[in-house]
Amino acid sequence: MTSGSTTAASPWFVRPPSTGHAARLFCFPFSGSGASAFSAWPAALDDIEVCPVQFPGRENRLAHPHYGTYENLADGLANALAPLLEGPFAFFGHCAGALPAYETVLRLAARGLPTPDCLFVSGQPAPHDATRDRMLTMTEPELRAEVESFIRGRGIEPRPDMVELGLMVLLRDHAAAGAYRRQEPAAVDCPVVVLHWRDDPDVGLGDLQGWRRYADSVEFRVLEGGHYDFMDAPDELRKVLTRWL
Secondary structure (H helix, E strand, C coil), X not given: CCCCCECCXXXXXXXXXXXXXXXXXXXXXXXCCCHHHHCCCCCEECCEEEEEECCCCCHHHCCCCCXXXXXXXXXXXXXXXXXXXXXXXXXXXXXXXXXXHHHHHHHHHHCCCCCCCEEEEECCCCHHHHHHCHHHHCCHHHHHHHHHHHHHHCCCCCCHHHHHHHHXXXXXXXXXXXXXXXCCCCCCCCCEEEEEECCCCCCCHHHHHHHHHCCCCEEEEEECCCCCHHHHCCHHHHHHHHHHC
């Protein structure tokens, strides 16, 4: 890749991907969040450019129509990614973000486009086990409390307007998660690395075993921390990501 030049701006990315790095890591946020989930990550890990994906219907894309389903989301993202796949790259999806990441891999392959060198899935059961997500059983008041708890967990006192906006995004994402069904695994043609966070109270290592059916090469790594600690890009996570690219 030629250092210094950039590709054209796209609403799918908070900054235009650079052509000055040897590889790219496309990062998929969890339900109710956006690209800012990766704001504490460095712009590059060694020589790997970090490219947070911005789903429509949140943050700087709040005015854009919500994607509706993970299938629609993957279709649109595959189009946006097509000109950016000229070198090594990987996908990282945390929690429900792992599901559209997986669906996007399938769509790239179906279109004859390059697929990732690795798919990293973090804290999320396999697609055919996605209905195990505890949040799918929550009522709106419970989801509101979840939003408030998350904001406080990031060291911010939640204002009512902040909670209402977060809840609006979460409810739409929640509906997409509830509608997602994959009865049988469809394998991807790249290695899958499954990340389990040791202190995650909701997703145990056993809940992640279904991913074994999704690729010829599936590796499990247990990392120190809780469900949202990935947001701080801890060193242990960085080492896992950079080893593959």
